[in-house]
Amino acid sequence: MQPYEPKIVCFSCCFGWGYLTGRDVLSVRIKNWIPVICSGKLDSTHLLKAFKEGADGVLILGCPDGDCHFQDGNYQTRKKVHLLHKILSSYGIDPRRLRMELGTDPDGDTITKLIENLARELRQLGPIRVDGMQVETTDRADSRG
């Protein structure tokens, strides 16, 4: 049997990550890599849709703290991610599957390493089942309120 290899989608900001290396070069090296003009451009719909389409994890790479090219795009997405963690949990999806990292790497060499870090954690969690049933979640009493 093939070992489980999680599918990870990586959205990364064009202004902080990999802008010195050709996009065509990096996209060969990094699977499911989606450079975006700003991490703030990411809508919650994009991130939920990634899970819906079968991603086991989503990694967002934004500009460093206080250093967003568009002033505060990374902070905007940080807020979305915070709420999305709670939303995912209600759908029975472990919030650790959605990760945001702020930083910068003009060559984009560390992107694969960051993806591998997440993949290592996801291998522990196993594959995801997005079918509205609680499969891996935590405290169900919460949603009963």
Place this chain on the structure above:
Amino acid sequence: MTKKPKVAIYWLGACGGCDEAIVDLNEVLLQVASAVDIVLWPLAMDQKYHSIEELPDGSITLSIIHGNVRNTEHEEMARLLRAKSNLVLAFGTCACFGGTTGLANFCGKESIMQWVYRDAPTVENPKKQSPQPKTTVGGESLTLPELLDHVYSLNQVIPVDYYLPGCPPPPDLIGHAIFAVLEGKLPPRSAVLAPQKALCETCPRNNNKPPRIDITGIKRVYEVEVDSHVCFLTEGVICMGPATRGGCGETCLRINTPCRGCFGPVEGVEDAGAKFLSAFASLVKATTDEQVQVIMEKFHDPAGCLYRFTQPTSTLGKRSKVRETV
């Protein structure tokens, strides 16, 4: 023999509020009743299911179906009415998006059954009984519809021609929809028979909204009395208006209650909750993780709040029964 168009009004997993809204058409209902032949309306009339089964396919001009699909009886009736009808109108929020009871999908069927018949503190059930689809009593076999594994919106089970959201839909939109069918003035199929823009467009409070809203604290409705002309979001009260279709007549806003999103997403959007999440997050004044944490911890049960009416049709809640059986 009457030649009036045949109309069926039927409830699936519904509270009855949608039927009540049809009754609230008042005198208009008399006009409707004289223009059509109502072949099924369990709330008001005494027709039997077999009389529908005996009709030729496609002979009902319009079926107005409200409620979601939660059990096998709902599914069976939805399919029967679809076969017998020329047009199916998903009437009300439950039929359009799954409705409030769609929140049950966050728990799963087994968990709900265990809670309701075993674990809830008010339950006394020493014999551990729970409803069974088939039971024998005195040698007779009794049957009950079985719960499906999931709450479905109507279009996840049968093809739907038109949608009229609302919990319940307001009388003006109901009257407009019914007469549009009778007069043959319907928009293209799959249309939502309600305005296309967000509720904020028609909200009277919008005029007094500041150019920039900065939310520094989230408040629940009982924690603050918002002035009747002030935008709820400026006070940190969660109002789904920016991501919710207008047309409801602002009934909640007029009694100083924020929008909860019963009209579902605006035109072109599938997941109103996700869109609202993005919009709301951008209004929260916070940059560091700690600030975000402090403000957002007062946002209780975000999934329940954002998907209060739309869980079954949300991005991650979406499932279809159509493919399994057709």
